[in-house]
Amino acid sequence: MKLDFKFSNLCGSAYKQGNLIFTPDGNCVLSPVGNRVTMFDLVNSKSETFPFEARKNIVYMALSPNSQLLLTIDEDGRALLVNFVRRVVIHHFNFKGSARVAEFSPDGMFVAVAVGKRVEVWKTPKLNKEFTPFVLHRKYSGHYDDITHISWFWDSRFFLTSSKDLTSKIFSTDPIPGFIPSTLAGHRETVIASWFANDKTTIYTVSKDGAVAVHKFNLYDTQEEIEFGTFPVNSETGEHLRTQWSTPKHHYFKQVGSKVRCAFFNSSTQILLAGFSSGVFGMWEMPTFTELQTLSISQNKLTAAAINPTGEWVALASSKLGQLLVWEWQSESYILKQQGHIYDMSYVAFSGDGQYVATGGDDGKIKIWMASTGYCFVTFSNHSSSITAIQFTKQNQVVVSASLDGTVRAFDLVRYRNFRTFLSPTPAQFSSVAVDPSGEIVCAGCQDSFDIYVWSMQTGKLLDVLSGHEGPVSSLEFRPDGVQLASSSWDKTVRLWDVFDRGKSVELINHNFEVLSVTYRPDSKQMCTSTLDGQIHFWNTFDATQAGSIEGRRDIAGGRRQNDLRTAENSSFGKSFNSLCYSADGSVVLGSGNSLYVCLYDVESAVLLRKYQISSNFSFDGMHEKLNSKYMTETGPIQQIDSDHDASDLEDRLDKSLPGAQTGDLSKRSTLELVRTRCIRFSPSGRQWAAATNLGLVIFSLDNTLHFDPFDLDTNITPETVLNLAKKKEYLRSIINALRLGEHAVISTVYKYIPIEQVKIIVKQFPSKYLLRMLSFVCTVFETNCLLELNLTWINQLLINHGSYYSSNSTSTKPVLRDVRKLIFRVHSSLGKLCDENTYELLRLLTCKLPETTDYEE
Incomplete structure (x- = not known):
């Protein structure tokens, strides 16, 4: 089995x-x-x-005008x-400060970065290798507080x-004779953003209190006329x-x-777009300030807004809910509406054909995702x-x-409804669920009454x-052949139940x-099975004897x-496996827990094959092996202190999460999360696996487009010889040698x-050892070519x-055959839908009556 799973x-x-x-x-x-x-x-x-x-x-991204360079800046001012x-x-580059804004110039020659109170203009790096990719052009200062926004003039001059000091300033990229940086004031709160208008003689500034100021310039002590659409520059002297x-x-x-x-x-x-703390956004047409649309899309504040170049x-986006939507304002319809789980993701499951992924979260929601x-x-x-x-099922x-909440629910993926709800005679909190292979029996285990309830899927009655x-x-699972039900518990036992036997024979491990x-x-x-001491145990199912164990702490x-x-x-925290999963061929087992690592073990040799790291984000806690004392203060870790004063406003400090709370906690505290993997599952094809983490649904998959993957290779086999065989119409030898070459x-x-x-x-003449490799290749190119x-x-x-x-x-062939089944089903459904649409359209055209023509005499 291949082990080169990569982040997908x-x-x-x-x-x-x-x-x-x-x-x-x-x-x-x-x-x-x-x-x-993420790109949508x-x-x-x-x-x-x-x-x-x-x-x-x-905290900020900037894309070059030609879409070749992307600049990202993190919380520490480090850029990629x-x-x-x-x-x-x-x-990699470090701006050595609190860099929060960066913008490329329209001509792509410069990139302006706001580092605290000053602006640094750098020359845009080239795609080819350079000794110093970032070359400083100029530094600008003059503000008395952090800069919130940067916008360029159309010609990049x-x-x-x-x-945050309530002002906006105009700077020149290169020194211009007679030019003095201008300051635009008049706001009572922080200036959120400012832009040059389309007429190139007007500037719009927007402040936090909802005021839009229109700034215009006039010539001072001169009667000389200037050309429309340019800044006042003497055409003769250049001053x-x-x-x-x-x-x-x-x-x-x-917006009150x-x-x-x-x-x-x-x-x-x-068009001017504004998002408010109440979850309302509005659009206004400038310079008349005509309101085009106002709509409430969320109950929480909006933190990011953008308009595509054509304005359609x-x-x-809202950071508290993790919500992102794209709205077509002219037709008043959603183009995109995506939102993750509000709290941590708790569980993940693949469908039998691998097309769908279901996730559950601590917010009580179940989301179905398209795996592709x-x-x-x-x-x-x-x-x-x-x-x-x-x-x-x-x-x-x-x-x-x-x-x-004490319920087990069944959802129909055809009509998208909850068609069955299973309840227990006494209220109980269910911690696990299992469905037999036939889909007729549903079992659920409790974490308070310690019982396992069995229902019928068709009738919904308790059996x-x-x-x-x-x-x-803690866990329930039916044996794949449907004969036995295994349940694990905190009482240090695993019980094997014969659900369909009247004698109710139970085997204890x-x-x-x-x-x-x-x-x-x-x-x-x-x-x-996995236990709290960090061990993984393997058992033979027919005689319940232990086949081996792995020490994974x-x-x-x-x-x-x-x-x-x-x-x-x-420390004993996070040194156990909360979730286990076999691969499709059963040769390896994948384990995860309250840690940022996922471990892949070989079943036969009980050896660690690979350890995958879910994230390298140092904004989470527990990422360092050792702590640095310089980040520790008298009041605690420096990361938990709001040094940017983002919570200076009252509405940011209020915590009204409790029912009936009026004021909340006025001293905001921030704690760092730990990276946790609460559930992990292999896809049925074995080509990818998914982990339910507090980061989201992290998917790792094998790279299907390997450029060089030789198999039974010989020195005489080269790309030239393979292509020459194909041109000579020796098709069998050419395709076999191409598979051996692996490109x-x-x-x-x-x-x-x-x-x-x-x-x-x-x-008919194909060698057997190349059959699996050939079928895998056909599945790989099935969706990319048009043949x-x-x-x-x-x-x-x-x-x-x-x-x-x-x-x-x-x-070995079951994962590939599942891929074939998935591809055939997808093509069959899409072609069937297309044929039906064409049939209905032809019937409609045949039944339509042509308009009667009338001859008019002169």
Whole structure:
């Protein structure tokens, strides 16, 4: 089995903090999710999380005008310069200060960065290798407080800064004779943002209290006329003429009881967008300040806003809910509406075909995601407390969930409704759930009464109550053949129940510590359990004898927390596995817990094969192995102190989370979270695995586009010889040598050379050791090329002529066959829908009557 799982995507976390960016074509929006960046493709309905990570949470992003460079800045002022096309980090840089704003100039030559009270203008780095990518152009000062916004003039000669000192300033990129930086005042609160208007003679500034000031300049002590649309510069001498700025108008948003949190101005369409602390956003057309639209989209404050270049779509985000939406204001419809779980994600489950991923959270919501696109397409909010377990039925049409609210619910994925609710005779909190392979029996374990309840899926009636555990039931799972039910408990036992036997025979497996998880191998011959002491035990299912064990305390252990009085080695926190999962072939087992690591073990040798790190975000606690005393103060860790005074306003300090609270806690305290992985699951194909963490749904997958993956390679096999064989119409030798070479591009070229009528002849002579590799390649290119008939012909002939090979080697071929089934089902459904639409359209056209023609005589 391959072990090179790499980070693939991050779902369930649409927005964390920072700004939003539209790409220049307006089809994609970039959103910061912690220390990563996610791009939402609004046209193709896909999301992609970039593989690179910043050191801490990203607070600002800037994209170059040609979409080649992406600059991200984290909380410590450390920047990453990224090749946006290839998603590769080019350079790391430290601005050595609180950098919160950065903007590229319109010509792409400079990038202005606000570091505290000053502005640093750097020359834009090039894509080729440079000895010093960041070269400082100039430094600017003059503000008395932190800068909040930077905007450039259209020709990149001037830029405008806004600050918390209630003013805005105009600076020139290069020294201009006679030019003196101008200061624009007149606001009573922090200036959120300021921009140059489209007429190039007006500046708009927006303050936190909802005031919009219109600034215009007049020539000072001169009667010389200037050309319309330019700043006052003498065309003959090049000197800057003396100007005097005035504020002829003030506009007000008139949102009573709320303040402006974010604003954006589209200079091409002259539309001003503002988001307020009440969850309301509004759009106004400048310079007339005509209200276009006002809408409430959230109950919490909006923290980021953006408009695409054409002015059609509006992107808004709220950091408290992690909500991101794109609104088409002219048609008043949503283009994108994504929101993760408000609190931590607690459970994850894959559907049988691997197309869907279900997640449950502590907010009581269940979300269903498309595994291929990363989009959430349905959310169930029927539960009123935390979700503890989720499972798909065999037909993938029903999702069963257990919750601490005392209910087990079944959701229909065809009609998107809760069609069955299972209750216990006495109120109980359910901690686990299991559905038998036939989908007829539902079992749920309790954490307070220690019983296991059994219901019928069809009738919803309680069939049986399994008693015997003396502690909370931590995990339940049916054996894949459906004969047995295994339950683990904190009473240090695992019980094997025969649910369908009237005698209710129970087999007991004792452990030395509390059992946290239990799972079966896909072939039903082995069972795996994890205990509180950090060990993983393997058991034979037929005679209940122990087959081996793994000591995993050191493997799963995390770092030291800031308030720990002992070292990480002597701490017992997070040194156990809360979730276990076998791979599709049963050769390896994956384990996770309250740690930032996920461990992959080989079952036969009981050896640690690979340890994956979920995140490298130092904004979380427990990331360091050792603590540094310079970050410790008399009042506690320096990270918990609000040094930026972001909570200086009263509404930021109020905590009204408790029912009936009027004032709340006026002294805001901040604590750092720990990275926790509460559930982990392999996909049915074995090509990827997903982890339910407090970061979101983290997905790791194998790279299907390996450029060089040789198999049975010979020195005489080169790309040139392979292509020459294909040109000579020696198709069998060319495709076999291409598979042996392992280069994806060469295999694709030979694959397209082979005529469809030759596929049947070639497959009959195919060597058996290349069959699995060939079928895997066809599945890889199925969704990327447009050769539908060729792909289906290859799959059909491989299965017809060599079906006995795939059935006899089911352990290794089962993941690939599941991929084939998923692809065929997807093509069948899409083509069927297209054919139905064409049929209905033809019938409609045939039934339409042509208008009668009338001849008019002159």
